Amino acid sequence: MTVAEAFPAAGYEAPGYERQDWREVVRVGVMGGIVAVYLCLVGIVPVFDARPLISGVISLGEAALIGSLGVTGAVAARHAQTGPRNVVTAGAVAGLLAGIALSLLVIVGQLVNLRGFMLNASPQLYSLLTFGMGMAGAWIPVVAGALVGGFAGAFWLVPVRYRSPIVRGFLSILVLGLFAGLLRTPMLAAGLGQLARFLFAPEGLTVAGAVLTFVAVVGGRVVRQRLGVQGRLDALPEAQRRRLHVPFVALLLGIVVVLPLLLGPFFAQVIALVALYVLMGLGLNITLGLAGLLDLGFVAFFAVGAYTVGLLTSTAEFGLFDLPFWAAVPFAILFAMAFGAILGLPILGIRGDYLAIATLGFGEIIRILAGSDLLKGVLGGPRGIINIPKPIDVPSTNFLAGPVQIYYIAIVFAALIAFVAWRLRGSRLGRAWLAIREDEDVAEAIGINLIQTKLLAYMLGAAFAGLGGAVFAGLVGSIFPSSINLFVSINVAAIVIVGGMGSIPGVILGALFLIGIPELFREFSDYRFLFYGIALIAMMRFRPEGILPSRIVRRELHVAENAGPATVEADDPTPDRGTT
């Protein structure tokens, strides 16, 4: 028995007595500096500076920079010894180091012409970092870093129960600030002009709006905790809890139905695209989420569907039969399925990671063939097929004209696919898929025919991809080989992986974030695939089950954690554990 065990109160473990682990703090600070400089040079800070978050106060780019300094400070402080002085100093030191990195960037940038090869090392960036003072303001990032880092470190001094609400408060400012323009337009139209102008600037929140948001969110969370709402909810029997969800679900459905009517044509186009990706994501969700087949050649079947519709319906040069759109859709699905069978039969015997590369190859083959001179006489080569009729032929004054109808069509199909996927999951076939996903050898041993079962999943995914392609052809009214690119496959795969494999709400959320935001905001569309990259790595490292995982996947991936240190969890003083 050591002294500390014998005399727990003797102060051996007391804060402040042990030496601060400065090496860790310095390491975090340097990493934070690298991240901050990276954000500047890769262009996120200067480009996003154009979009105000709180009008006239802070832009999204500045928020990213301050956020990186703040996270640096907070992480460093977390590694520090407890005790108010230690925590704040650790945060401040780490922030200071990150700030020094930024000032070095300014100084080096003023002395050497980095612009020669670094696109974003522009005078605009330097003036952003130094409040327009140039070299004379090189100290500014250092001081700012230390201040922000110190404040972020002090965050750990806030009582535990307020921490999560505060983080949520900041996040809601971020989200509302982004979507301010989107919320403002319908509010103005609905006669809430006063309120809209009070809360939202044309871009970003107003100061009053930001403060109000923060106070409302933090207050709401704290009150909720005080009343123990979550605890009482958890205590309710399952059936009653379900009933409580009904109004929310109904409200959500209502919003989904009326959304395009409230927004302008631009937004209608965006949400139509989001809906289309939800549809395709749900299709891939069967292949990838249920059967565990990583298909990076989704675009191949998308192309088959789109070109089938194009060939069958187009009234222009390459159209064959002038069929109406709806008569062509079944053929699109059937052909895509047949292609799925033809491509799937030979390759489904190979192992998962090889399958990914082989399907990637298929996607490329189809793309090249679609644009090649070989098939130019049939598919039109680079000129593509034009004049594909709209699915619902209404005069342009009708509310269903334009992308709105595609939105509704995609939503209906997505609901259909979701229903099919949901019913399939519990079926014999669905359980066979899950078994294959978990362990092929065991699945084979218990009598599942691997090729047959995988082929079914692959063909179903292909069918829905073909449907997606058909709807896409209807949305755009034409189909070109340039629309058939790898990024369609990557988008769909990223939606499913980030949202949560096998989870239907996850796919919807993934499509909203990964398709909706880049389509809405020009700044994001330039950095879309950078964010995908970061999101995929972060997801795999910290949350491989996705944002909104299906319950089964979550249970599987966290078995060890749940079974292991249960005592630690019980001792955890955080009262709002259930809410996170």
Added chain:
Amino acid sequence: MNARMLERITEFAIWTFLWTFRIVIVLVVVVGSFLTLASGKYDIDTWIRLAVTGAALGSVYALVALGYTMVYGILRMINFAHGEVFMGGAFAGYFTAIALDGAGFLNYSPVTALISVVLMIVVAMIISTLLAVIVERIAYRPLRNAPRLVPLIAAIGASFFLQYTFRGFFGPGVYAYPGVTFLSELVPIPLLQIRWVELLVIVSAIVMMTVLYLFVMRTRIGTAIRAVSEDKSTAALMGIDVNRSIVMTFAVGAAMAGAAGVLYALMFRQVTFFFGFIPGIKAFTAAVLGGIGNVPGAMLGGLFLGEIESIGPILFLDGLGVPSANQLKDVIAFTLLVLVLVFRPSGILGERVTKDRA
């Protein structure tokens, strides 16, 4: 009874399908080659030219394929970001070349040009190695014991991260490599129509592959790498630093890819942020072709793929009356990938992979 019937029918369908597939491919190759050769449209000079280009291209693929194969050998994982490491090398070489060109060194004489190329390759190797080590540390090491799809998805993420980081840094434009006049001249060897740049690519690839082979086979670190790819836990018990061996594998593979990036860019004279993607997949094809996990196999596979890609479109397709057959060279490469995966997953010289779930 019913289920068994269905199973038999599927099996029969697959069997028929695979055989039809084989027969069609063989027919296309044989008939196409015969018709092309019989038409006499192309003389021997053209074929030599194509073979030389193919050899140069193939050496680059072989260099990149080494990285795939070594990483696969040690971690059983497809390093999807390897193509971007290759691209990073090409960018590093570009900026070195610009600096040297600005100083007037690059085109001063053939000797300075050669020295410049060596410098470019060295810088590219350093930058590529750095990139690969960072990616390994951030994206792969924490996932080493995760299910197989998890590191693959992280690798795809890393690939996009690197591509768009370069796009953010240097913009979406195409950077034209500065011209080295003497490299585009023909080597004065009769009959063999080889340009200096191709000779340079082939020779440096051979030199580097030899060095790599000796490194893996003869040095202590190389032995450690081989031991770790054989069996990680036993290697650890023997006192080998597993992490260090893995990092070394990434570093060596990346150095080869960086050099390959410069060589490839010297041939095609341009570089963009997206430039590593397709060569990356093709080099992976080469690695599979040679037998993944097998170092000499990767070299052989690379060369074979380069030749097929260069000669194949004209030899196989032109005779069949396919217009602009060269558009389809990537189709041939990817079809080859699928063919190898389906019919001989062990590659020319490799281990068996279909059923292996190590």
